[in-house]
Amino acid sequence: MVKIIKFITSNQHKVKEARGIFEKFGIQLEHEDLGYPEIQGTLEDVARFGAQYAASKIKGPVIVEDAGLFIKALNWFPGTYSSYVQETLTNKGILKLMNDVEDRYAEFRSVVGYCTPKSEPEIFLGTVKGHLSYKERGNHGFAYDPLFIPDGFNRTFGEITREEKNEFSHRRISLEKFASWLKFNE
Ligand code: ITT
Numbered sequence: 770m771v772k773i774i775k776f777i778t779s780n781q782h783k784v785k786e787a788r789g790i791f792e793k794f795g796i797q798l799e800h801e802d803l804g805y806p807e808i809q810g811t812l813e814d815v816a817r818f819g820a821q822y823a824a825s826k827i828k829g830p831v832i833v834e835d836a837g838l839f840i841k842a843l844n845w846f847p848g849t850y851s852s853y854v855q856e857t858l859t860n861k862g863i864l865k866l867m868n869d870v871e872d873r874y875a876e877f878r879s880v881v882g883y884c885t886p887k888s889e890p891e892i893f894l895g896t897v898k899g900h901l902s903y904k905e906r907g908n909h910g911f912a913y914d915p916l917f918i919p920d921g922f923n924r925t926f927g928e929i930t931r932e933e934k935n936e937f938s939h940r941r942i943s944l945e946k947f948a949s950w951l952k953f954n955e
Contacts, residue, residue, distance in 0.1 A: 772951065774883075775799045775831045777823040782911040783834060787944055789935045794948035805833065812837060812849060816882030817890040824884040832947065833882045836939065838913045840901065841874040842867065855912050860905050863916065873900040875917060879939040881947045891950065895942025910934060 776787055776798050784800045791798055803826060805819040812835040819833040837851035843866060847854035854863070867873065876898045884890040898920050905915035907927025915927030919937070926934055935941050 771795050771797050772955070773797045773799060775801050775823075775827055775829060777801055777803045777805060777819070777827075777831050777833045779804065780911075783836075783940070786931060786935055786938070786940050787834075789931060790941050790944045791948065794945075794952075796948055796951070801827070803827065807835075807852075810849070812878055812880040813892050813894070815849070816880040816892050818882075820882030820884035820890040820892075824886050824890075828886055830883070830885040834879055834940070834943065835882070836877065836879040838917065839876050839878060840867070842870045842872045851913070860913065860916050863901075863913075864904065867901055875899060875901050877913075877917060877939040879943040881943040883947055883951070891947075893943045893946040893950065895939040895944070895946065897937065897939045897942070 772795060774796055776784060778784060779802050784798065788798050803823055805822045807815050808818050815835040816833055819835065820831060823831040823833055837848050839845040839848045876896050879895045881893045882890050899918050901916050902918055902925050905927065906925045907915050909928065909930060910926045915925050917926045918924065919926065
């Protein structure tokens with residue numbers, strides 16, 4: 770039986786990725802750009818709060834997802850400030866901060882929050898490790914993708930297709946954890 774879940778996000782790229790990932794789990798995604806207050810806190814706090822808020826507004830089961838790029842040499846910046854930094858500093862600003870920095874380790878994290886009007890929120894974390902390139906490369910993907918080279922690759926997320934990114938990305942891991950949980954818990 771196909772399950773229908775609402776994904777509350779303002780980001781169309783996330784919706785496309787999530788639809789691709791959910792295909793084989795029999796989950797049909799409906800998109801709604803409802804907006805929810807992004808509280809100060811960790812990705813987990815934001816996802817928990819957002820899912821609970823949206824479930825009570827929509828009066829049905831929802832997922833939200835909060836993601837970010839965490840750079841070790843910058844003390845894990847931009848992390849929870851990833852949206853703001855992407856809009857203001859942009860990828861070029863990040864590359865400037867990383868000029869001459871040898872340790873280029875970075876990871877993408879994604880936290881999915883799931884909630885229904887009758888239940889407490891559940892969260893699911895996905896992480897992908899890698900390092901930063903020295904310049905923006907590729908025009909696939911979105912936001913930080915042209916900067917991020919996942920472990921085991923020499924191409925950035927900007928240089929691979931959505932299908933390839935979906936095979937192992939942070940979002941693939943968090944959404945797959947959610948899908949498996951849903952199968953046994955609903
Ligand atoms: P929401 O409405 O779902 O919150 P958003 O785009 O604000 O959409 P996030 O707060 O989760 O999403 O993301 C923080 C920033 O990180 C934002 O600029 C995203 O575009 C960027 N980002 C998230 N996932 C990414 C990915 O897989 N690749 C590249 N950049 C990503």
